[in-house]
Amino acid sequence: xxxxxxxxxxxxxxxxxxxxxxxxxxxxxxxxxxxxxxxxxxxxxxxxxxxxxxxxxxxxxxxxxxxxxxxxxxxxxxxxxxxxxxxxxxxxxxxxxxxxxxxxxxxxxxxxxxxxxxxxxxxxxxxxxxxxxxxxxxxxxxxxxxxxxxxxxxxxxxxxxxxxxxxxxxxxxxxxxxxxxxxxxxxxxxxxxxxxxxxxxxxxxxxxxxxxxxxxxxxxxxxxxxxxxxxxxxx
Numbered sequence: 001x002x003x004x005x006x007x008x009x010x011x012x013x014x015x016x017x018x019x020x021x022x023x024x025x026x027x028x029x030x031x032x033x034x035x036x037x038x039x040x041x042x043x044x045x046x047x048x049x050x051x052x053x054x055x056x057x058x059x060x061x062x063x064x065x066x067x068x069x070x071x072x073x074x075x076x077x078x079x080x081x082x083x084x085x086x087x088x089x090x091x092x093x094x095x096x097x098x099x100x101x102x103x104x105x106x107x108x109x110x111x112x113x114x115x116x117x118x119x120x121x122x123x124x125x126x127x128x129x130x131x132x133x134x135x136x137x138x139x140x141x142x143x144x145x146x147x148x149x150x151x152x153x154x155x156x157x158x159x160x161x162x163x164x165x166x167x168x169x170x171x172x173x174x175x176x177x178x179x180x181x182x183x184x185x186x187x188x189x190x191x192x193x194x195x196x197x198x199x200x201x202x203x204x205x206x207x208x209x210x211x212x213x214x215x216x217x218x219x220x221x222x223x224x225x226x227x228x229x230x231x232x233x234x235x
Contacts, residue, residue: 046136046148049207052200053129053155059197060122060162064115067102068188070173075182078190079115080105093180110172117165118194124158125201132208152208159201166194 067078074088083102084092092098094106105111128151135147170187177185 045207045210046132049151049204050129050132050136052204052207053125053132056125056158056197056200056204057122057129059193059200060118060125063190063194063197064118064122066188066190066193068190069169070185070191071188072180072182072185076188077105077111078188079111079118082106091181093182094176095179095181108172108176110168114165114169117161117168121158121162121165121197121201124154124161125197128152128154128158128204132204148208152205155201155205155208159198159205162194162198162201166191166198 064079067076067081067083069078070076072093074085075093076083077093081102081104082096084096084098084100086100088100096106105115131147131151131154135144135151138144138147169191173185
Protein backbone atom coordinates (compact mmCIF):
# COMPACT_ATOMS: atom_id res chain seq x y z
CA UNK A 1 0.00 0.00 0.00
CA UNK A 2 1.40 3.40 -1.01
CA UNK A 3 0.59 6.79 0.42
CA UNK A 4 0.08 9.76 -1.87
CA UNK A 5 0.39 13.47 -1.08
CA UNK A 6 -2.49 15.70 -2.07
CA UNK A 7 -2.28 19.43 -2.52
CA UNK A 8 -2.28 20.86 0.93
CA UNK A 9 -3.90 17.83 2.47
CA UNK A 10 -2.86 14.91 4.63
CA UNK A 11 -1.43 11.74 3.35
CA UNK A 12 -4.12 9.52 1.84
CA UNK A 13 -3.94 5.75 1.36
CA UNK A 14 -3.32 4.70 -2.20
CA UNK A 15 -3.84 1.08 -3.31
CA UNK A 16 -1.49 -0.34 -5.87
CA UNK A 17 -3.24 -1.92 -8.85
CA UNK A 18 -0.94 -4.91 -8.54
CA UNK A 19 -2.18 -5.68 -5.03
CA UNK A 20 -4.36 -8.77 -5.31
CA UNK A 21 -6.63 -10.22 -2.66
CA UNK A 22 -6.99 -13.91 -3.42
CA UNK A 23 -7.17 -17.29 -1.77
CA UNK A 24 -4.91 -16.99 1.25
CA UNK A 25 -2.13 -14.87 -0.24
CA UNK A 26 -0.95 -12.87 -3.23
CA UNK A 27 -0.31 -15.06 -6.26
CA UNK A 28 0.76 -14.49 -9.82
CA UNK A 29 -1.78 -14.89 -12.64
CA UNK A 30 0.15 -17.87 -13.95
CA UNK A 31 -0.28 -19.63 -10.61
CA UNK A 32 -4.01 -18.88 -10.50
CA UNK A 33 -4.54 -20.31 -13.99
CA UNK A 34 -2.51 -23.39 -13.08
CA UNK A 35 -4.78 -24.03 -10.10
CA UNK A 36 -7.82 -23.78 -12.36
CA UNK A 37 -6.29 -26.23 -14.83
CA UNK A 38 -5.80 -28.78 -12.04
CA UNK A 39 -9.49 -28.49 -11.19
CA UNK A 40 -10.50 -29.01 -14.81
CA UNK A 41 -8.34 -32.13 -15.08
CA UNK A 42 -10.08 -33.61 -12.02
CA UNK A 43 -13.45 -32.80 -13.58
CA UNK A 44 -12.51 -34.61 -16.78
CA UNK A 45 -11.38 -37.69 -14.84
CA UNK A 46 -14.68 -37.88 -12.97
CA UNK A 47 -16.65 -37.44 -16.18
CA UNK A 48 -14.80 -40.39 -17.71
CA UNK A 49 -15.42 -42.42 -14.54
CA UNK A 50 -19.14 -41.62 -14.89
CA UNK A 51 -19.11 -42.78 -18.53
CA UNK A 52 -17.30 -45.99 -17.57
CA UNK A 53 -19.98 -46.65 -14.95
CA UNK A 54 -22.72 -46.24 -17.55
CA UNK A 55 -20.95 -48.63 -19.93
CA UNK A 56 -20.59 -51.11 -17.07
CA UNK A 57 -24.34 -50.96 -16.42
CA UNK A 58 -25.07 -51.64 -20.08
CA UNK A 59 -22.65 -54.57 -20.28
CA UNK A 60 -23.89 -56.11 -17.04
CA UNK A 61 -27.47 -55.90 -18.29
CA UNK A 62 -26.50 -57.77 -21.45
CA UNK A 63 -24.57 -60.29 -19.41
CA UNK A 64 -27.51 -61.01 -17.10
CA UNK A 65 -30.13 -61.18 -19.84
CA UNK A 66 -28.27 -63.55 -22.16
CA UNK A 67 -28.15 -67.35 -22.08
CA UNK A 68 -24.82 -67.46 -23.94
CA UNK A 69 -22.58 -68.13 -20.96
CA UNK A 70 -21.70 -71.70 -21.93
CA UNK A 71 -22.40 -73.29 -25.29
CA UNK A 72 -22.09 -76.71 -26.86
CA UNK A 73 -23.68 -78.41 -29.86
CA UNK A 74 -27.23 -76.98 -30.16
CA UNK A 75 -27.35 -76.21 -26.45
CA UNK A 76 -26.51 -73.15 -24.38
CA UNK A 77 -27.01 -72.04 -20.81
CA UNK A 78 -26.85 -68.78 -18.91
CA UNK A 79 -27.63 -67.60 -15.40
CA UNK A 80 -31.41 -67.84 -15.57
CA UNK A 81 -32.23 -70.17 -18.45
CA UNK A 82 -30.91 -72.81 -20.81
CA UNK A 83 -31.94 -73.25 -24.43
CA UNK A 84 -32.16 -76.36 -26.60
CA UNK A 85 -32.16 -75.95 -30.38
CA UNK A 86 -34.11 -78.12 -32.78
CA UNK A 87 -32.54 -81.42 -33.74
CA UNK A 88 -30.21 -81.28 -30.74
CA UNK A 89 -28.45 -84.66 -30.30
CA UNK A 90 -29.80 -86.84 -27.53
CA UNK A 91 -29.24 -87.34 -24.69
CA UNK A 92 -29.15 -83.68 -23.82
CA UNK A 93 -26.44 -82.26 -21.55
CA UNK A 94 -26.86 -83.20 -17.91
CA UNK A 95 -29.45 -85.75 -19.05
CA UNK A 96 -32.14 -83.10 -19.37
CA UNK A 97 -35.49 -84.25 -20.68
CA UNK A 98 -37.04 -81.15 -22.27
CA UNK A 99 -38.40 -80.04 -25.61
CA UNK A 100 -36.55 -77.60 -27.90
CA UNK A 101 -36.76 -74.03 -26.73
CA UNK A 102 -35.67 -72.01 -23.73
CA UNK A 103 -36.42 -73.20 -20.21
CA UNK A 104 -35.89 -71.96 -16.67
CA UNK A 105 -32.31 -72.48 -15.52
CA UNK A 106 -31.06 -75.67 -13.96
CA UNK A 107 -31.49 -75.95 -10.23
CA UNK A 108 -27.78 -75.77 -9.46
CA UNK A 109 -26.34 -73.76 -6.58
CA UNK A 110 -23.36 -72.16 -8.31
CA UNK A 111 -25.49 -70.87 -11.22
CA UNK A 112 -27.93 -69.19 -8.85
CA UNK A 113 -25.10 -67.80 -6.75
CA UNK A 114 -23.34 -66.36 -9.79
CA UNK A 115 -26.61 -64.77 -10.91
CA UNK A 116 -27.18 -63.19 -7.50
CA UNK A 117 -23.64 -61.79 -7.41
CA UNK A 118 -24.08 -60.32 -10.89
CA UNK A 119 -27.33 -58.68 -9.79
CA UNK A 120 -25.56 -57.14 -6.80
CA UNK A 121 -22.80 -55.98 -9.12
CA UNK A 122 -25.33 -54.30 -11.40
CA UNK A 123 -27.10 -52.65 -8.45
CA UNK A 124 -23.83 -51.39 -6.93
CA UNK A 125 -22.63 -50.08 -10.28
CA UNK A 126 -25.94 -48.26 -10.78
CA UNK A 127 -25.78 -46.61 -7.34
CA UNK A 128 -22.12 -45.63 -7.75
CA UNK A 129 -22.75 -44.15 -11.19
CA UNK A 130 -25.73 -42.14 -9.91
CA UNK A 131 -23.62 -40.80 -7.03
CA UNK A 132 -20.86 -39.82 -9.44
CA UNK A 133 -23.40 -38.02 -11.60
CA UNK A 134 -24.75 -36.10 -8.61
CA UNK A 135 -21.17 -35.23 -7.69
CA UNK A 136 -20.62 -33.76 -11.15
CA UNK A 137 -23.80 -31.69 -10.87
CA UNK A 138 -23.19 -30.45 -7.33
CA UNK A 139 -21.60 -27.03 -6.82
CA UNK A 140 -20.60 -27.70 -3.21
CA UNK A 141 -16.97 -28.91 -3.13
CA UNK A 142 -17.46 -30.80 0.12
CA UNK A 143 -20.56 -32.55 -1.22
CA UNK A 144 -18.64 -33.45 -4.36
CA UNK A 145 -15.87 -34.99 -2.31
CA UNK A 146 -18.32 -37.00 -0.20
CA UNK A 147 -20.22 -38.29 -3.21
CA UNK A 148 -17.05 -39.28 -5.04
CA UNK A 149 -15.70 -41.11 -2.00
CA UNK A 150 -18.88 -43.11 -1.48
CA UNK A 151 -19.12 -43.80 -5.22
CA UNK A 152 -15.59 -45.19 -5.10
CA UNK A 153 -16.40 -47.58 -2.25
CA UNK A 154 -19.62 -48.79 -3.88
CA UNK A 155 -17.86 -49.25 -7.22
CA UNK A 156 -15.21 -51.39 -5.53
CA UNK A 157 -17.99 -53.53 -4.09
CA UNK A 158 -19.51 -53.92 -7.56
CA UNK A 159 -16.19 -55.09 -8.98
CA UNK A 160 -15.58 -57.56 -6.15
CA UNK A 161 -18.97 -59.30 -6.41
CA UNK A 162 -18.74 -59.41 -10.20
CA UNK A 163 -15.30 -61.01 -10.09
CA UNK A 164 -16.60 -63.60 -7.61
CA UNK A 165 -19.41 -64.49 -10.05
CA UNK A 166 -17.03 -64.70 -13.02
CA UNK A 167 -14.69 -67.03 -11.13
CA UNK A 168 -17.32 -69.21 -9.45
CA UNK A 169 -19.22 -70.01 -12.64
CA UNK A 170 -16.44 -71.70 -14.66
CA UNK A 171 -14.75 -73.21 -11.61
CA UNK A 172 -17.89 -75.00 -10.45
CA UNK A 173 -18.85 -75.98 -13.97
CA UNK A 174 -15.48 -77.69 -14.38
CA UNK A 175 -16.36 -79.87 -11.38
CA UNK A 176 -19.49 -81.21 -13.11
CA UNK A 177 -18.28 -81.31 -16.70
CA UNK A 178 -17.96 -85.11 -16.60
CA UNK A 179 -21.72 -85.29 -16.02
CA UNK A 180 -22.54 -82.96 -18.91
CA UNK A 181 -22.54 -85.74 -21.56
CA UNK A 182 -20.63 -83.42 -23.87
CA UNK A 183 -16.92 -83.38 -24.59
CA UNK A 184 -16.63 -79.84 -25.95
CA UNK A 185 -17.86 -76.70 -24.23
CA UNK A 186 -17.11 -73.08 -25.03
CA UNK A 187 -17.62 -69.88 -23.11
CA UNK A 188 -20.21 -67.72 -24.87
CA UNK A 189 -20.08 -64.03 -25.65
CA UNK A 190 -22.14 -63.14 -22.55
CA UNK A 191 -19.39 -64.46 -20.28
CA UNK A 192 -16.87 -62.32 -22.15
CA UNK A 193 -19.16 -59.31 -21.78
CA UNK A 194 -19.07 -59.88 -18.04
CA UNK A 195 -15.30 -59.52 -18.08
CA UNK A 196 -15.67 -56.42 -20.22
CA UNK A 197 -17.92 -54.90 -17.56
CA UNK A 198 -15.32 -55.75 -14.92
CA UNK A 199 -12.67 -53.90 -16.94
CA UNK A 200 -14.80 -50.76 -17.16
CA UNK A 201 -15.57 -50.94 -13.45
CA UNK A 202 -11.84 -51.19 -12.72
CA UNK A 203 -11.17 -48.18 -14.94
CA UNK A 204 -13.85 -46.17 -13.17
CA UNK A 205 -12.31 -47.06 -9.80
CA UNK A 206 -8.87 -45.90 -10.92
CA UNK A 207 -10.27 -42.58 -12.15
CA UNK A 208 -12.13 -41.98 -8.90
CA UNK A 209 -8.95 -42.76 -6.98
CA UNK A 210 -7.27 -39.91 -8.86
CA UNK A 211 -9.71 -37.52 -7.20
CA UNK A 212 -7.99 -34.92 -5.02
CA UNK A 213 -8.82 -33.42 -1.64
CA UNK A 214 -11.84 -31.17 -1.33
CA UNK A 215 -9.88 -27.96 -1.86
CA UNK A 216 -8.34 -29.32 -5.06
CA UNK A 217 -11.47 -30.68 -6.71
CA UNK A 218 -13.05 -27.50 -7.96
CA UNK A 219 -10.46 -25.00 -6.89
CA UNK A 220 -11.47 -21.62 -8.19
CA UNK A 221 -9.59 -18.64 -7.00
CA UNK A 222 -11.48 -15.40 -6.76
CA UNK A 223 -9.38 -12.27 -7.11
CA UNK A 224 -10.48 -8.73 -6.41
CA UNK A 225 -8.42 -6.01 -8.04
CA UNK A 226 -8.90 -2.60 -6.55
CA UNK A 227 -8.79 0.16 -9.10
CA UNK A 228 -6.45 2.94 -7.94
CA UNK A 229 -8.58 5.56 -9.66
CA UNK A 230 -11.43 4.80 -7.27
CA UNK A 231 -9.35 4.90 -4.10
CA UNK A 232 -7.17 7.88 -4.91
CA UNK A 233 -8.24 11.37 -3.90
CA UNK A 234 -7.57 13.59 -6.80
CA UNK A 235 -5.97 16.93 -6.21
